Amino acid sequence: MSIASTSVIQIIPRTRRGVELMLLIVAIGVSVGAYVNIGLTVQDKVPASTGYYAAGIGLLALIAHLALRYRAPYADPVLLPCAVLLNGLGVAMIHRIDLGLADGRIAKGLEPKAAAAPQQITWTAVGVILFLVVILLIRDHRRLQALTYTAGLAGLVLLILPLIPGLGVNINGARIWIRAAGMSFQPGEFAKLCLVIFFAGYLVVKRDVLTLAGHRFLGLDLPRARDLGPIGIAWVASLGVLVFENDLGTSLLFFGLFLFLLYVATERAGWLIIGGLLFAGGGVFAYTAFGHVQRRIDDWQDPFSIDGGQIALGLMGQAWGGVLGRGLGQGRPDLTLYANSDMIISSFAEELGLTGLIAIILVYTLIIERGLRTALGCRDIFGKLIATGLAMSFALQVFVIIGGVTGLIPLTGLATPFMALGGTSLVANWAIVALLLRISDQARRPQTPAAPVSDETIAIAVQKA
Template identity: 50%
Template sequence: MPAKRRGAQLIMLGFAVLIVMGAYANVGLAVDEKIPADMLTYGLALAGLMLAAYLVLAKFAPWADPLILPLVTLINGLGLVMIFRLEEAKQGGASSANQIMWTALGVVMFSATLIVLRDHRMLQRLTYTAGAVGIVLLAIPAFLPSSLSEVQGAKIWIRLGSFSIQPGEFAKLALAVFFAGYLVAKRDVLALAGRRLLFIDLPRARDLGPVLATWVVSLGVLVFEKDLGTSLLLFGTFVAMLYIATQRTSWVLIGVLLFVGGAFIAGQLFDHVGARFDAWLDPTNPIYYGNAPICSQDPPGDPMCGKSYQIMQGLFGLGAGGILGTGLGQGDPDIIPLAFSDFIFTATGEELGLTGLMALLMLYALLVQRGLRTSIAAREPFSKLLAGGLSFLLAWQVFIIVGGVTNLIPLTGLVTPFMSQGGSALLANWILIALLVRMSDSARRPPPQAIQDEGLTQVFQR
């Protein structure tokens, strides 16, 4: 039987917490020339939270992959360190205390998901319910007045007084469940080939309905909510899951053509979409929204007015970091707008350098690899599709935000998973990890007879 490896998992968790505390002390020594007075408090808080998550996992998902939780702990912890660093640099909006609170709530959601969802296969029975919930969550901000839903031009929030939530973060999980359930039921039909064009077997015209419907929904998010990131994230996830279900390369090509064509048309018709593409093509040129230049920086007379100030400052920060970085606490991340949310990757790159960013990306790659390994090991089609879809969702989000802040692709406004400040994304991503852990436990758990035989063997050995 496969080993549970809970002891190894606990050691890796302790190692992850030690790395985070070392980074935390490094920031304090660089900024104030002394170890932060509250380092022990933060260290015990993080260690206590992850120990609680470990105990819940050991009790309710004992056969789960032992590497997933330590990887998430390390990434989340490094995000806490960077937000503390930005708070020390007096960047408005950065609050390490708030992020610790959201991390605690994320661990609560992780634990609650594992306790309540004993068998993830029950989600397959909620396929269309999950789809309806996901569409409603996506659509709510579009129908609210701008005063309750718009932040920095994107209508993706629900704001009631001091409380705010981004429903799209939870919609992506609901829609992933819907995609998996729907594609399991329809994959045989969608895998049928129509005409052959060159070396590709095209699908039948009558089977284009699902991908066209998802394309229309993603364009609706792009046009009415001005959210290129969520639009690209959802449509890309559906196309990837469609490919996993059918193994048809033609679906990927059709998806790429649909999204590129739709984004181009939207860029020509809507100023807020066109501005994103103009900033991507040349961040140094004036970017106009209507007849007025966009000023991303106060005061309006700033020489960067009319130019993509965020992208430029982020690229300058990456350039200043070089190969090895300036060192934690020794850079100037406070001059990068929104360094605590959209641009935390570039702020990290300035102080850790290319080497540190490659290590961070490797952590994400390992996390995605464990999710894909769960997908391969799963015994039923729904689990394979859902685990693969959630893993791709995480990888795709990292690619979109990293590509945006490095100007590889147009900037979308997504956040870096587990690192950027904010509650909605952090809670949703912890739930995503809980789903992967639950499916990993099911995939690695030996059959009941094998467990019984192992128990009898141990009795005879005693």
């Protein structure tokens, strides 16, 4: 390797460090600015906790940046700032809703409940710690392929945990939580990560078999009947999550993720047709067999039939926000049920308007685009499938939750990544971003060129031949 090429390779990580650091400063500045603006609007003063908030978000972002640039210098410089921005804005909106709920309880002569924003910052710290663990311990994502079936078993166990008597708890009609040590956890968030690893490892080995075409129908090569087992198992498993845990969102995410990875691995459109038919059949069955699915569909079709319903209040808040929004701190998002968790996107749309909502969607789109770009640049099939699966898990989750909040599709119980109140989802999403960054470092790292072969070596090899 020449001196010039060596210098260029050394400059590239430094450039990425500079870009990422500048973007992080912008993300932290926007988040802290939103936090201060809320305090000035609602309380007519800068919040006393501004220093705690700014130091917490800034220090955590700096630690993540230093660890990433030390262990993965070629990693994508955009993913981490996007995650910090969404996380910071989420904490700011949770703080704003805390203030609204406290004012409402004081007006009724009640004591305000404990604020949720400090708790979310604590969970952010836990998420960044897990981010560091993934970055520091996983030096090469390809080693995860050896854990294919272990990850699959772990994902299955995590999905089943809420069904264990005495461990699982029913919250808001869904049995997707477990309670331990006085805290509640949602194991399905980590099951998503385990299942992506399992799907990727399984499809790397089986994709040649699954690519074989059976019958040709309407110009499409459909798979052979004996190869339909994997998608059938995924369909039955997703229905099982829906039936036993009343979790429509995770069921949709689980089946859609597997179907998309199956299509990417085989490039056979026939799998999409079969998956679409199975999805339609499962949807009809779920609507006719389960009351909670019927209620969600009915609420979606006529959200204003219920006085003070969650979807109706969210839609009215978004309509009140209009194009530019009421302004941070000037709306009433606290009137909407679960405004800081399931409906936090509605809260942003009310105070930042359609413009702010589109900006948030663009940040999510940027994360998805960088994840898919990482998949395209990855040199191994296993890494391509993991990066694709993680990016599409974001895409499906964002589409399902934003589509439900805006009335495009029925509302499900998925959490808005990085923004919604909830420790399990936040920590799991930090782990997903860390794994994406690890794969991107491997994909962007320059390959060491082969040593030049001398004429004498070639002549000796010719003589021996």
